[in-house]
Amino acid sequence: MNSALLESVAQKAAHHQEVIDAFFARNGQEVVAAAGAIADVYRGNGRLFSMGNGGSSCDAAHVAVEFLHPVTAGRVALTAIDLTADRTMMSAVANDVGFQHVFVRQLIAQARAGDGLIGLSTSGNSDNLVKAFIKAKEMGVTTIGLAGMSGGEMSKIGLDHCLVVETDSIHRVQECHVIIYHILWDLVHTLLADDRGSLAVMG
Numbered sequence: 001m002n003s004a005l006l007e008s009v010a011q012k013a014a015h016h017q018e019v020i021d022a023f024f025a026r027n028g029q030e031v032v033a034a035a036g037a038i039a040d041v042y043r044g045n046g047r048l049f050s051m052g053n054g055g056s057s058c059d060a061a062h063v064a065v066e067f068l069h070p071v072t073a074g075r076v077a078l079t080a081i082d083l084t085a086d087r088t089m090m091s092a093v094a095n096d097v098g099f100q101h102v103f104v105r106q107l108i109a110q111a112r113a114g115d116g117l118i119g120l121s122t123s124g125n126s127d128n129l130v131k132a133f134i135k136a137k138e139m140g141v142t143t144i145g146l147a148g149m150s151g152g153e154m155s156k157i158g159l160d161h162c163l164v165v166e167t168d169s170i171h172r173v174q175e176c177h178v179i180i181y182h183i184l185w186d187l188v189h190t191l192l193a194d195d196r197g198s199l200a201v202m203g
Contacts, residue, residue, distance in 0.1 A: 019172040020179060023165050031180065033143070034161035035187035037142050041116035042192060047079040049111060049141075051103045051129060052120040057084040059120045059177055066185045075189045081110065083132075093203075103132035113140030121145070122173045124152025124164065134159055145181055148173030 024031070041048060048067060052060040060082050067080035083106050084090070090102045098104075107117070117136045119129040124147030133143050134157060144161045145154040151164040165176040 002102065016172060016175055019165060019167045019169070020176055023163075023176055023180075026166075027163055030161060030193065031183060034144050034163060035184050036191060037144065038116055038118075038161055038184060038188045039191040041114065041142055042078055042188070044114045046112075046114040046116060046142075047081060048116045048118065049081045049107065050118050050120075051083040051132060053084075053126050053128070055174055056120040056122065056126075056177070059174070059181065060084050061116075062178070062183075063107065063118055063120075063181050067188075068182070070185075070189070072189070076192075078188075083107075100131055101129045103128050104135045105141065107132055107135055107141070109193055111136065111139055111141050114142075116142040116144065118144045118146070119153060119154070119202060120147075120177055120181075121152070122148040122170045122177075124149065124154035126154075130154060132156060133159060141201075146177045148177075 023067055038048060048064075050060040050063040052058075061084060064080040064082035067078040070077060083103050086106075089106060093099075093102045093105045111117070117133065119126075119133060121129050124145070129145075130153045133145065133154065136143050137158065143159045144163075145159045146163050146165075147154045148165045148170070150166070151162060153161050155164060163180055165173045167173060
């Protein structure tokens, strides 16, 4: 039994690396472009909003805290708002008008043209994310989606950037999403540092 479990660990680790390698081989330039779009949001004094459901809500929170509280010395704090954080707002909207509106209502109240919105969904089919992205596009908000599998509906609604991890393993999708948004965070700070004439804070 122990031998079989060890083999399972090795197979999962190998699959993890295969998925990551395949994603960045296909999408490296799009990751750079998405980072450039987020940097443009901050150059214009905009704010970044994040959203997701379930495990992806944890990633949405993680995205926001990375920008709000940079752990690398010399990098500035940047405004980022986790739309999953206010359970009172989310439960009120879900109860009154439906869960599909929990992010839309917050965007209407808080977002403005020039802001950015990043949403994470392992399937790409989360209805509340899709509706929020559509509203965000109407409002002039830059839209960035992280999806999995075939990209789902998120890949069909004309997002400014849609980064799709093409595997049907939810765990591998989520693991790759973490790497993607950490790299996005790093590239955004590199681009903003370059605006100031220095790449000394690259990490």
